Ligand SMILES: Nc1nc2c(c(=O)[nH]1)N[C@H]1C(S)=C(S)[C@@H](COP(=O)(O)OP(=O)(O)OC[C@H]3O[C@@H](n4cnc5c(N)ncnc54)[C@H](O)[C@@H]3O)O[C@H]1N2
């Protein structure tokens with residue numbers, strides 16, 4: 001029987017206990033050739049053995065001369081110098097014999113017959129000479145201790161006569177993926193199979209932090225097999241990372257294996273995600289049991305494994321820079337854990353806004369898309385929207401400031417515009433979040449976004465979007481930039497096996513529908529039509545199942561979870577579905593007038609007007625771009 005109740009040590013406390021237990025890591029050192037030392041960390045300060053240059057050398061091509069012989073030279077009084085007696089010819093880098101004390105550049109010499117030059121200005125002692133030790137003097141400090149050697153350091157060390165340096169050994173880190181359901185990438189997937197990608201992310205992280213990763217084969221959930229794998233990895237490495245099997249599941253054997261082979265110091269730390277982490281020691285070597293969920297794994301790697309790997313090299317983790325940002329949504333948190341919330345940062349109207357990304361521990365894309373991390377302390381129950389928070393940066397500020405934020409209705413063409421915008425001008429990015437049309441207008445209201453894609457049908461007038469700008473954003477000057485007319489319709493399996501052609505068909509007994517979330521334009525379009533036709537939504541099986549964008553709806557139909565969903569033509573074709581057109585609608589962009597003059601908005605409008613963008617729309621099909629880029633000003 002596995003231990004079900006985990007401990008809940010605060011992170012710092014857990015690390016203290018663990019590092020104390022491991023004791024002196026005895027960070028081992030080794031001597032390597034200087035030219036192989038890039039990225040390695042020096043054990044002690046390194047001082048030059050020789051000066052550089054180690055002799056007085058010419059800094060220019062010309063002649064080495066005696067300055068006292070040049071004193072009288074001027075434009076009106078040329079002085080003639082004789083080779084051997086007054087000068088010798090030198091090239092850059094040549095040694096300067098003792099009897100000479102200056103170098104005159106070849107450009108300043110006038111030939112005066114064989115072995116003679118005339119000069120027309122005097123030279124001062126040491127001019128154009130690089131004196132011995134000009135760059136590096138013998139015994140001078142080149143790099144301090146615990147210094148990560150860079151390419152420029154390698155040059156200076158070698159110039160200073162240092163051909164070998166003592167550095168900390170890079171810890172060898174064994175990585176064991178576990179789980180009977182875990183398969184290698186590229187395997188033909190069956191339901192229940194999980195592709196192992198964590199171990200590959202770990203390997204890359206370990207390399208980034210200076211360790212030497214060694215990934216082992218996937219081990220199935222079998223006590224003896226896990227034990228053998230751990231014994232081998234423990235022998236062959238300095239640190240072992242074992243992935244998954246950390247929680248209380250029936251087949252989570254890792255904790256028992258660690259306890260049997262060594263000491264399970266801590267199982268459970270008050271961080272979320274990542275709480276079931278295991279910190280153990282086997283034969284004086286650390287072993288960390290990392291939770292299976294990729295986001296949990298990421299934070300355990302960042303907060304714990306990284307510190308350990310750096311410690312082996314005499315280093316400490318750098319503090320990430322923090323910026324102040326306004327939180328756009330309320331963020332609840334458990335009083336039991338320090339919580340790491342991935343956020344998207346936007347720079348809107350001169351300050352940062354932080355929008356929490358998907359919280360789930362399985363959401364790898366929340367890491368890919370994160371610009372920063374908001375840490376919610378253990379004793380805090382949550383943070384209200386509008387609060388100014390500190391966000392640890394994962395992305396560079398310049399990139400964030402050059403990112404156009406789009407929040408609103410989803411269409412695959414926004415991703416295409418994002419790609420073309422960046423290709424047209426490398427410094428710009430577009431980040432889009434799909435919260436539906438009304439959600440987008442609300443985000444404009446609270447200043448979270450630059451643009452809001454919207455397709456809202458006014459049920460009374462049959463007109464799109466404009467009346468909603470007035471309704472949701474009273475008193476604001478908002479422009480409506482026309483984007484596309486697109487076809488909405490039913491997305492159905494190839495061949496339309498359930499013969500779905502009308503809204504009435506959605507009420508058939510054997511038809512399962514998948515809907516969009518409330519507030520989305522597509523949902524409004526559905527409700528508008530149902531209302532017009534007098535169809536009660538309750539009679540549609542699946543009306544209450546909500547997805548957040550067109551592709552997710554299409555994916556549900558493609559997977560056979562639903563027979564029909566309402567969405568755009570392009571999403572249906574991308575997923576290999578059939579499409580039954582229902583109507584045309586206007587998908588436009590609401591943009592506050594104050595942003596219209598910014599470079600990034602101008603570039604974005606040029607992007608959607610570009611031939612490249614239009615060619616992509618043709619490829620996808622179902623879009624009419626005859627009005628794209630027209631601006632309607634709506635002033636209050
Ligand atoms: N009854 C309880 N169930 C769970 C608890 C709990 O307290 N009680 N804790 C949850 C939390 S929190 C976490 S975190 C996870 C930890 O799971 P395990 O470490 O035991 O890992 P598995 O269950 O084997 O896998 C979970 C999940 O992780 C992904 N995974 C696993 N290995 C890989 C890999 N090599 N590459 C990519 N992804 C991987 C996969 O999605 C697995 O489904 O437990 C909760 N359950």
Ligand code: MOO
Pocket residue numbers: 271272273274275276291293296297361
């Ligand atoms: O700790 Mo789990 O790691 O919250 O998802």
